[in-house]
Amino acid sequence: xxxxxxxxxxxxxxxxxxxxxxxxxxxxxxxxxxxxxxxxxxxxxxxxxxxxxxxxxxxxxxxxxxxxxxxxxxxxxxxxxxxxxxxxxxxxxxxxxxxxxxxxxxxxxxxxxxxxxxxxxxxxxxxxxxxxxxxxxxxxxxxxxxxxxxxxxxxxxxxxxxxxxxxxxxxxxxxxxxxxxxxxxxxxxx
Numbered sequence: 289x290x291x292x293x294x295x296x297x298x299x300x301x302x303x304x305x306x307x308x309x310x311x312x313x314x315x316x317x318x319x320x321x322x323x324x325x326x327x328x329x330x331x332x333x334x335x336x337x338x339x340x341x342x343x344x345x346x347x348x349x350x351x352x353x354x355x356x357x358x359x360x361x362x363x364x365x366x367x368x369x370x371x372x373x374x375x376x377x378x379x380x381x382x383x384x385x386x387x388x389x390x391x392x393x394x395x396x397x398x399x400x401x402x403x404x405x406x407x408x409x410x411x412x413x414x415x416x417x418x419x420x421x422x423x424x425x426x427x428x429x430x431x432x433x434x435x436x437x438x439x440x441x442x443x444x445x446x447x448x449x450x451x452x453x454x455x456x457x458x459x460x461x462x463x464x465x466x467x468x469x470x471x472x473x474x475x476x477x478x
Contacts, residue, residue, distance in 0.1 A: 310335040312346075314445070316473025324356030324371045329471055333381065344390065346381040350398075352469065372403040375451075377429060390435040390443075400425050400453065427453050435475065447471045 312333040319326050331350040338344075354373040377398025383390050405420040433447030449469045 310338065311478045312443070312475045313478075314443075314473050314475030316445075316447075316471040318352055318354070318469050318471045320354070320467050320469045322467055323358075324354040324373060327352055327354030327373070329353070329473065331473075331475070333475070342385050344381075344383045344385060344392070348379045348381050348394065348396070349377075350379065350396075351376045368407050370403075370405040370407070373400070375400040375427070377427070379429070379431065381431075383435075388437050390437065392433055392435070394431045396429050396431075398427055398429065400427050400451070425453050427451050433471070441477045443475045443477065445471070445473055445475060447473075 312331075312335075314331045314333070316329040316331070317326070318329045329350060329352040331348055333346045333348040335344060335346045352373075352375050354371075356371045358369045358371070359367075375398055377396050379394040379396025381392055381394040383392030401422070401424045403420070403422040429449055429451040431447055431449040433445055435443040435445040437443050447470070449471065450466065451469065452466045
């Protein structure tokens with residue numbers, strides 16, 4: 289029994305440490321390779337196992353919203369095209385505290401929704417009517433970034449997130465099989 293008691297105390301301490309962990313809410317401006325090219329993101333992160341020295345582990349819920357409206361003219365035909373893309377994902381994050389700088393990496397899963405609407409078609413000899421298409425797909429992503437703690441509780445960050453749709457291939461021609469997103473933002477710790 290004396291050998292089991294220290295093990296029980298250590299396991300209890302590890303699993304109760306999540307109640308002491310930090311909570312972060314952040315917002316970001318995001319740029320990516322495909323249309324629509326810019327958008328906004330939000331993230332909520334909860335630290336876990338906060339009693340580990342130097343190492344920061346956490347779970348993150350993140351969402352991104354991209355939208356663009358284009359007036360397009362091709363071969364004498366003009367139309368308006370609205371593109372909307374939003375994604376929601378969950379990631380496991382691990383980082384290290386190096387004074388004011390905290391580099392981190394992460395891996396996660398999520399869902400991507402892409403909507404395309406074409407309207408105001410003019411000068412079309414085939415009299416095509418306005419149409420729309422939408423698609424949802426699963427993705428996995430990996431990310432790397434860094435936070436800077438210049439002011440306590442407020443942390444500017446930069447992050448690169450690679451997203452791959454290998455889990456479920458997109459059907460629309462405008463949706464690529466992978467995407468790279470760079471984010472610039474600020475998070476607030478509680």
